[in-house]
Every structure is written in structure tokens, then in C-alpha cells.
Amino acid sequence: MKRLAIIGSTGSIGRQALEVVAGHRDKYQVVALAAGQNWTLLLEQIVAHRPQLVSVATEQAARRLGESLPPGIKTEIYWGEEGLLAVATCPEAQVVLTAVPGILGLSPTLAAINRGKDIALANKETLVAAGSLVMEWARRQGVAILPVDSEHSAIWQCLDQKPAGSVAGIILTASGGPFRRSNIDLNLVTPEMALNHPNWRMGKKVTVDSATLFNKGLEVIEAHWLFGLDYQQIEVVIHPQSIIHSLVKFIDGSVLAQLGLPDMRVPIAYALSYPERLPGVSPPPDFYHLGNLTFEAPDRVRFPMLDLAYRAGREGGSCPTLLNAANEVAVEQFLAGRIRFTDIFRVASQVLERIPSQPVSSLEDVLLADDQARKKAGELISSIKH
Known part of the structure; x- marks a missing residue:
């Protein structure tokens, strides 16, 4: 028990x-x-x-x-x-x-x-x-x-205590969110549109992050810490069907993937039951009727929050803390209808430009950087006029 x-x-x-x-x-x-x-x-x-x-x-x-x-x-x-x-x-x-x-x-x-x-x-x-x-x-x-994230659980399952030296890198899959193939001007995106995720039912904040691809940027930084990988070893690929949850590349050229329906109960159950698996958590994919599994590169111009996360992760120190806090404030204000969807990147990137990154060695350091970023994001948002 x-x-x-x-x-x-x-x-x-x-x-x-x-x-x-x-x-x-x-x-x-x-x-x-x-x-x-x-x-x-x-x-x-x-x-x-x-x-x-x-x-x-x-x-x-x-x-x-x-x-x-x-x-x-x-x-x-x-x-x-x-x-x-x-x-x-x-x-x-x-x-x-x-x-x-x-x-x-x-x-x-x-x-x-x-x-x-x-x-x-x-x-x-x-x-x-x-x-x-x-x-x-x-x-x-x-x-x-x-x-517990489906992508990191997938990586964890594929690694399964394999020697660290055998791993060449990982590939995090992303659905692409609701605007992957949409021609809509992202300046015109409403909160209701951003919350209409094609595959997953999640909380509002993570759903908006998925729409900007920042959620995948967060997962890149998280994977760096969870699996001890350099950022050049962490790739992102758009996989709209959300059946392959992530992949691991090995030095001999082979790749392992973890597959399953878009059902968060599977990674939850695996985290709670590890190293065992629980029966009957979710039905497996029906490969006779599944159709095509497709992959494409993320549009880093249309969705610049992904590269902003890579930049923050590589810079290190308090930079990821600053970016995370700025994004939280901007998403909250977007959901409240006070700023545009595209202003989320505008606010987050300007916070990084205006607050220097500092070393982080304590909880107090993290909370100080978080507070600084929130205040600066608030100032920037108050100055936005449309």
C-alpha cells in the first residue's frame, strides 16, 4: 500500500x-x-x-x-x-x-x-x-x-536504466497546438481560440502555453535537468496525432519511441506504480485504424517562444526563472483579455532583455528573480496600447 x-x-x-x-x-x-x-x-x-x-x-x-x-x-x-x-x-x-x-x-x-x-x-x-x-x-x-508529463514519462520509459553513454539525444514531440495549420493572424487570437486544443484537455495556463509552443520550451528545460542532457541533445518535432509521446536516439543509430493514446492517466499511473505497470489504465492504440503518423519541424518564426526557452536554458542562472515568471503574468493577462496573444512573446522577451541573469543557489534567489520578473512584466503590460 x-x-x-x-x-x-x-x-x-x-x-x-x-x-x-x-x-x-x-x-x-x-x-x-x-x-x-x-x-x-x-x-x-x-x-x-x-x-x-x-x-x-x-x-x-x-x-x-x-x-x-x-x-x-x-x-x-x-x-x-x-x-x-x-x-x-x-x-x-x-x-x-x-x-x-x-x-x-x-x-x-x-x-x-x-x-x-x-x-x-x-x-x-x-x-x-x-x-x-x-x-x-x-x-x-x-x-x-x-x-508525470507525457513526454518526459515517454523518455523515462525508453531509457529504462540504459547506460548514459549509449544515449545520443532525445526528441520531444509536440501536437503543434490549435494554430499549427491555421492561417489566422495571431494578433487576432482570442482566449477561447487558444484554449481549443485539438488533442488534450488541460488547464487554461498549460493550454495557452501549448498554443504558443512555450509548453514545449518548458519541457526542453525540464528534460535538461531530469535526464542530464545538453541542450543540443534535445530536439522538438511536431507530431499532430499525439500518439508517439517522445523518442530516444542511441549512439548506434537506433531510436526507441513510447506510444499510446492521448491519455494522461498512463504517465500518472506509471509514476505512481514504478517499476511496475498497472493493468487497464487506458486502451492501446488501434493500429489497424490509426491512420498516418506524421512529423514536421516546428515553425520557429511564427512561434518564437520555443527558441526563447532554449536561449534561457542555455544562459542558465536565473534566466529560466525570469522567463517562466514573465510568461505566467503575460498568459494571465491574455486570458483576462488585456493583451494580445502575440504580446506574450513581446513581454517575455523584453523581461529577459531588461533583467540580467544572476546565479541561483537558494530558494530565496529563485523567489527574488520571480518577483523581479513579475513586476517588470506588469510594467511592460501596463504600457501596451492597442
């Missing part, structure tokens, strides 16, 4: 993780859950899984949740940052699934690592903003970082 804590239980990944758990109650016990404002869904999860403690974003949500708990359920309720840390460091938890978007996932992830808990990582911004810090803490504590 593996005991789990889930940070982001009411989001897309968190809900699917609980589906996996519900199908294998003989293998998993949920001991702690953290959600945002959606206390009504969290209440349903409490009734279904009976965790020892939960957390919500605000005191008001915590109060309403407490008032709604059925008689006989003794779950402790926390809120805010204290609540996130309580869930991350729950003494009974062996594995912590971090599935909240953005920099919000960093502090609880580091807290869980510091308590010696394995991390099922579905928050790519954690490694983008603080990759050297997270991996060093994990090595020091003997903690496993188990990738």
Missing part, C-alpha cells in the same frame, strides 16, 4: 490521478490533498478517499468546507501556503504528486523533498525555475523525481 499526497487534486492531473487510485485501492491510500478554490469538488474527494488532512487556497473556502463535512469524517483542514506545506510534508505520505501550475508548486515540492518524499512531478515550472536546486536537494535526500 503506497501512501499518496496530491497537490492540485481538483485540477486535471489531480482528478485523473484519483481516478487511477480509485481503480487500484488495494495499492494506494490517499493521505493528503491540496486544492485551490474548488472546495465543493474537494469535499467529494474527501468523502471518496478519506484523507487525513486537506488544504484549500483561502480561509473562506476552508470554513465552508469545514461546515460541509459529513458527520464522522475527521479530516483536518488547512488553507493558504501553510496548508500547501502541510500536505507536502504530511508524515504518512511516501509520494507527493505536485500538479499545480506555475511557481506555486516550487516551495511545497522542496519541502516534500526535504522530508525525504519521492516526487511525482507534474509541475514543469518547478524544474524550469529551480532545476539545479531541486535536483541537488533530491540527490542529497536520496529522493526520486518521477516525471
Whole structure:
């Protein structure tokens, strides 16, 4: 029986993780859950899984949740940052699934690592903003970082303890998002259009990142830290069908790929069950009716956020932290209708130009760079006039 804590239980990944758990109650016990404002869904999860403690974003949500708990359920309720840390460091938890978007996932992830808990990582911004810090803490504590992103899970499965010297490089696949073949002027893209992903159903922030290809840029930086690869060893290819989730190239010229339907329950289940596999998580692709699998190079002119991520990763230091924070602010403002889709790149690139990269050796360094980038992004956005 593996005991789990889930940070982001009411989001897309968190809900699917609980589906996996519900199908294998003989293998998993949920001991702690953290959600945002959606206390009504969290209440349903409490009734279904009976965790020892939960957390919500605000005191008001915590109060309403407490008032709604059925008689006989003794779950402790926390809120805010204290609540996130309580869930991350729950003494009974062996594995912590971090599935909240953005920099919000960093502090609880580091807290869980510091308590010696394995991390099922579905928050790519954690490694983008603080990759050297997270991996060093994990090595020091003997903690496993188990990738949950479908692409990194695919790489992990293909590598499967093969000698590092046998690997020539990796290829991350990308769907291309909703505007891959669209002739629309990207200046005219609305939030509703950007959120209409052709293959995946994800949270709003990651869906917009997919539309700009920045999500793939984040994955490039994440892969650098997860697998110890140089950036020239990490390629991106557009694969619209999202059946091949990523590939590994070996020095003898062979290539291994991991295939599956676009179903996040598979990488979630693999991270939670490793090194075993759980039966019946998802049906396999039907190769008799699958049709063609196609590949093409990403359009780096139309979608410049990908190369901006490569640049930040190569520069290192606080540069990825600055870029991640600037993008978070810009995406939020785009979704609110205050800036254009193309302004996301404009804001992010100008933040990198105006704030010098600094060495990162502590959580305080990361949070300082994050704060600087958010303030500068806010200033730039306030000056945009259309």
C-alpha cells in the first residue's frame, strides 16, 4: 500500500490521478490533498478517499468546507501556503504528486523533498525555475523525481536504466497546438481560440502555453535537468496525432519511441506504480485504424517562444526563472483579455532583455528573480496600447 499526497487534486492531473487510485485501492491510500478554490469538488474527494488532512487556497473556502463535512469524517483542514506545506510534508505520505501550475508548486515540492518524499512531478515550472536546486536537494535526500508529463514519462520509459553513454539525444514531440495549420493572424487570437486544443484537455495556463509552443520550451528545460542532457541533445518535432509521446536516439543509430493514446492517466499511473505497470489504465492504440503518423519541424518564426526557452536554458542562472515568471503574468493577462496573444512573446522577451541573469543557489534567489520578473512584466503590460 503506497501512501499518496496530491497537490492540485481538483485540477486535471489531480482528478485523473484519483481516478487511477480509485481503480487500484488495494495499492494506494490517499493521505493528503491540496486544492485551490474548488472546495465543493474537494469535499467529494474527501468523502471518496478519506484523507487525513486537506488544504484549500483561502480561509473562506476552508470554513465552508469545514461546515460541509459529513458527520464522522475527521479530516483536518488547512488553507493558504501553510496548508500547501502541510500536505507536502504530511508524515504518512511516501509520494507527493505536485500538479499545480506555475511557481506555486516550487516551495511545497522542496519541502516534500526535504522530508525525504519521492516526487511525482507534474509541475514543469518547478524544474524550469529551480532545476539545479531541486535536483541537488533530491540527490542529497536520496529522493526520486518521477516525471508525470507525457513526454518526459515517454523518455523515462525508453531509457529504462540504459547506460548514459549509449544515449545520443532525445526528441520531444509536440501536437503543434490549435494554430499549427491555421492561417489566422495571431494578433487576432482570442482566449477561447487558444484554449481549443485539438488533442488534450488541460488547464487554461498549460493550454495557452501549448498554443504558443512555450509548453514545449518548458519541457526542453525540464528534460535538461531530469535526464542530464545538453541542450543540443534535445530536439522538438511536431507530431499532430499525439500518439508517439517522445523518442530516444542511441549512439548506434537506433531510436526507441513510447506510444499510446492521448491519455494522461498512463504517465500518472506509471509514476505512481514504478517499476511496475498497472493493468487497464487506458486502451492501446488501434493500429489497424490509426491512420498516418506524421512529423514536421516546428515553425520557429511564427512561434518564437520555443527558441526563447532554449536561449534561457542555455544562459542558465536565473534566466529560466525570469522567463517562466514573465510568461505566467503575460498568459494571465491574455486570458483576462488585456493583451494580445502575440504580446506574450513581446513581454517575455523584453523581461529577459531588461533583467540580467544572476546565479541561483537558494530558494530565496529563485523567489527574488520571480518577483523581479513579475513586476517588470506588469510594467511592460501596463504600457501596451492597442
